[in-house]
Structure formats: C-alpha cells, structure tokens
Amino acid sequence: MKAIPKRHIVKEQHIGHIKEEKKILSELHHPLFIQLYGTFHTRTHLFIITNFVAGGELFAILKKKSRFTNSVARFYAAEVTVALEYLHSKDIIYRDLKPENVMVDVTGHIRIVDFGFAKYVPDVTYTLCGTPEYMAPEVILCKAYSKAVDWYALGILIFEMLCGYPPFYDQDQLQLYKKILSGKIYWPSYITEDAKHLIKQLITTDITKRYGNLKNGSADIKNHLWFAGVDWNKVEKLSVHPPYIPEIFNDGDTRHFQRYSEPCDKEYYESQDQEALLDGTNDYDEYFKGF
Secondary structure, X not given: OEEEEHHHHHHOOOHHHHHHHHXXXXXXXXXXXXXXXXXXXXXXXXXEEEOOOOOOEHHHHHHHHOOOOHHHHHHHHHHHHHHHHHHHHOOEEOXXXXXXXXXXXXXXXXXEOOOOOOEEOOOOEOOOOOOHHHXXXXXXXXXXXXXXXXXXXXXXXXXXHHHOOOOOOOOOHHHHHHHHHHOOOOOOOOOOHHHHHHHHXXXXXXXXXXXXXXXXXXXXXXXXXXXXXXXXXXXXXXXXXXXXXXXXXXXXXXXXXXXXXXOOHHHHHHHHHHHHHHHOHHHHHHHHOOO
C-alpha cells in the first residue's frame, strides 16, 4: 500500500503525476509489472494498492552479490527489455529505470514498480525528471525526448549489474551531469567486449545512433551478440529459469525488504490531521475527485 499525503502532492505540484500513475497502472496487464488492485483516499492521504512482490529489490540482490555474472545480468536485462517493449507499444515512457524499481517476485522473475515518472508520450516531451545517475543526456539538456531515454537507462542498468556501480557518479549533481554529457567511462577489465559494445550503443549521447531508437527498434538490442543464445519467445512467456529464487516462508514474509524507522501510526496520522486542518486540506479534495 502506497500512502501519499495530499498536502505533499499539491505542494510539490505532483497532481498530474499521481493521476497519470493511477491511469497507467490501471492499463498495465503484463506479468513483468506490478498489478494495481485499487485506489482510495481519505481526508489527508491518497492510497494505491498493488500486489506484494515478496522477493524485494533487484538492488538489494545486486548489493549482496557485489556484481552479477554476464548470464545473470543477461537474464534480468532480457526481461527488462521485454517490459520496455510492452510499455513503448502503449506509447508509455517509464523514465525511472534503476535496480531499486525492479523487484523480484516469488518465482524469481522481475516486476517493475513505481510509475510516478511514467508518462504517455505519443511524440516527444521536455520534462526534467528521473534519477540523475540514469538520466539521458537529452533530458539533462532539456531537449525534446521520447522512448530512447528508457533504452539509455537500460545501458546504465546493464553496466551497474555487471560492475556493481553506475558508470557515472558524483556527489555534486552538476558534476554528475557533466560526466553524463561527456560520456567518458572507465571500463573494468572483466567487462567483455560484447557487453561493452552493447552498453556503448545504448548510452551514446547521439540518439540517431542509439540502439532501440533506430529503424529496427528494439530488435537491434535483442539481436546483439551479448544476448546471443537468448530465446526471446521464452523470455516473453517467463519460461526461462531465473538465476535466483528468493526464499519465502509465507505470504506475508518481508525478510527481503529493508526495515526503516517509522513514526508511531497514531501520532503520525494525528500530526497529519492537525497539519491538514491548519492548511485547509479540504481545499485539496477538488484535485482528487474520483481517485
């Protein structure tokens, strides 16, 4: 259950995002994505109910392993590729691909979650959004962009799975953007030439040369040598055996999730109610009719 304070959504001007997230989730009917069960709202909060993906984040699995072998990275990259194809067939750009948003279900297959930045884009858009380390150069430069930004992010994801860290990183966001725009990468010796070539073709700053954005579309990615031996029909049917099956003891097992300190529910909601009264949250109801 995702609970978001109405006050926060209005203050951050995310009303359009949350409505778009609900609309997109309601139209996704594919086993590689989270499933929407329903939404509702109270005086202070919006709630989005989805299925529980018990295996946790791909990010957590990657951190435990330090880095993945080619075969393991290839499995997850193949499923992400099929998932992006499905989204793009509906003119939806995901815009926030990263290991934290790729979950693993009880069968070991992926589920992509968090559609807060997803958007219907039949042609192009200009919005600056996403996770900085995964942001395509054209997004940073506020140029018109489309589905190619997701294929760029796939290249970053493959690099991070193989290395255990993203290719561009800096605590200073401006310096990080400069590194992304330069496109210069340090390649560890254990990265194979096939992997290096595919990643380069995905994260090129020139979108007229970026794989996934050429006349053959995603076929250029699927037919690449790094994916040699992958049976894409089996990938689409989820019949490729996953490299990792999470140990799950019961339907409510949360062992694969990090625990965070949270405020006492009663105190938290009372404080939210008080803030809502002071802020006139009832004025926000008009923004969320029918949610």
